[in-house]
Amino acid sequence: MRVEIERIVYGGEGLARLPDGRVAFVPWVAPGEEVEVRVLREHRDYVEAEPVRILSPSPDRVEPVCPRYGTCGGCQLQHLRYEAQIRIKEEMLREILRRQGGLSGDLVETVVPSPREFRYRNRLRFHVEPGTGGLGFVRRKSHDLVLTRECLLGDEALSRVLSAFVESDAWRRLQAFAKRVKLELSPAEGLVTILFWITVEPPAGDVEALSRELPGVKSVFYWVRGPRPRGPFPKDAPHGGRRLFPVPETIFPEADSPLYYVRPGVFTQANWEINLRIMEVLRPYAREVDRVLDLHSGMGNFLFPLAALVREALGVDTDPGAIEDGRYTAERLGLADRVRLERTTATEALIETWKAAETYPLVVLDPPRGGCRELMRYLPEVATRRILYISCDPPTLARDLRLLLQAGYEVERVIGFDMFPQTYHLEALAVLRKR
Numbered sequence: 001m002r003v004e005i006e007r008i009v010y011g012g013e014g015l016a017r018l019p020d021g022r023v024a025f026v027p028w029v030a031p032g033e034e035v036e037v038r039v040l041r042e043h044r045d046y047v048e049a050e051p052v053r054i055l056s057p058s059p060d061r062v063e064p065v066c067p068r069y070g071t072c073g074g075c076q077l078q079h080l081r082y083e084a085q086i087r088i089k090e091e092m093l094r095e096i097l098r099r100q101g102g103l104s105g106d107l108v109e110t111v112v113p114s115p116r117e118f119r120y121r122n123r124l125r126f127h128v129e130p131g132t133g134g135l136g137f138v139r140r141k142s143h144d145l146v147l148t149r150e151c152l153l154g155d156e157a158l159s160r161v162l163s164a165f166v167e168s169d170a171w172r173r174l175q176a177f178a179k180r181v182k183l184e185l186s187p188a189e190g191l192v193t194i195l196f197w198i199t200v201e202p203p204a205g206d207v208e209a210l211s212r213e214l215p216g217v218k219s220v221f222y223w224v225r226g227p228r229p230r231g232p233f234p235k236d237a238p239h240g241g242r243r244l245f246p247v248p249e250t251i252f253p254e255a256d257s258p259l260y261y262v263r264p265g266v267f268t269q270a271n272w273e274i275n276l277r278i279m280e281v282l283r284p285y286a287r288e289v290d291r292v293l294d295l296h297s298g299m300g301n302f303l304f305p306l307a308a309l310v311r312e313a314l315g316v317d318t319d320p321g322a323i324e325d326g327r328y329t330a331e332r333l334g335l336a337d338r339v340r341l342e343r344t345t346a347t348e349a350l351i352e353t354w355k356a357a358e359t360y361p362l363v364v365l366d367p368p369r370g371g372c373r374e375l376m377r378y379l380p381e382v383a384t385r386r387i388l389y390i391s392c393d394p395p396t397l398a399r400d401l402r403l404l405l406q407a408g409y410e411v412e413r414v415i416g417f418d419m420f421p422q423t424y425h426l427e428a429l430a431v432l433r434k435r
Helices: 082-101 156-165 169-177 204-213 272-286 303-307 320-333 346-355 394-406
Strands: 002-004 014-017 023-026 034-042 046-054 108-112 123-128 135-138 145-147 178-186 191-198 217-223 230-233 243-246 259-262 291-294 312-317 339-343 360-365 383-391 409-417 427-434
Touching: 002 014, 014 034, 023 034, 082 108, 082 394, 082 409, 123 156, 156 178, 156 191, 169 178, 169 191, 169 204, 178 243, 204 217, 204 230, 259 320, 272 303, 272 360, 272 383, 272 409, 272 427, 291 303, 303 312, 303 320, 303 339, 303 360, 312 320, 312 346, 320 339, 383 394, 394 409, 394 427
Parallel strands: 023 046, 108 409, 191 217, 291 312, 291 360, 312 339, 360 383
Antiparallel strands: 002 034, 014 023, 034 046, 123 135, 123 178, 135 145, 178 191, 217 230, 243 259, 383 427, 409 427
């Protein structure tokens, strides 16, 4: 049947309406296109469909450059010009805030585009095909693998290691018990770290050999069980095998060479250039206060740029490796005297702060995808002036903003950041002020 695509919704699919009034979700289309579709699955009030023929192509339509596009589940918008992707993401963010948060879409100022449309990712994670050791991504709406030796979203250094991976003799010996592999770039060095998950303790000689056989590898780690991975291999890898991320000298004038030091497996934002753009927006808010609390600090990614401007900063996280990396980095940035990093949950940190009758004029929230609904009981008692909420999931952000409005805050501004070009995913910053 023929349908007209009204808009692209969060998830990357086009929304259309069937003659009987039901909504149809259609992938790989553009707003305004007339499309002949085939219904694949029917639900009570909507259907899933696929395009059979594009009857009136959008001027924003382009030919995807990846041969696996449409099969691999990683990208959803590669068939659209990048300018159109930014426009669509801004409309998505406005619509989500209106429908799920009860907020005005006019709060959204813009979506900051990525400097790079491709090759922007500093990390890629793959599943291992049993028996062959091949690496791949999950097929769209399936658990099957799409094997690949290149991902156009990953930095070229990652692609060079990926293309040589399955040719490694050491990997052929290790792959039988391996489940996943993560390749992570050290941007300041142009080298790659490898982290793989394995069900049995691997021979140390094979892990050492893997670090030697692949081009451009800095260090190898593996994870069997426990709170942190084993490594580095080789054992004399600089800075314990950590990745090095450059940050602007203007932010950390006390450091000889301002870098973040992050071991494999510790979370970092995938698009470092966009990460730096977010830092630039956050920093002015620290000039108004003397103390800052980061309730999901990780290794201190967003905390350190703020801490450079205040008297006292506290960051909490549950990842022991992130806390260790944060302390290691704080020393080298000259911030150890004003930054305190503690391994605890955000909820526990808020309760202890409330019990001590302490408050913070500036609180940073950068929670996992599930958001931070569990913090609403104590957060209003601790955050006395502003909250900077960075979210990787706009629907969860909209839900939490509604709760914060009820708790006595107002939303000053919302800015989107295109952390993930070619996909529907979007990073968003909401700035809230206590009424």
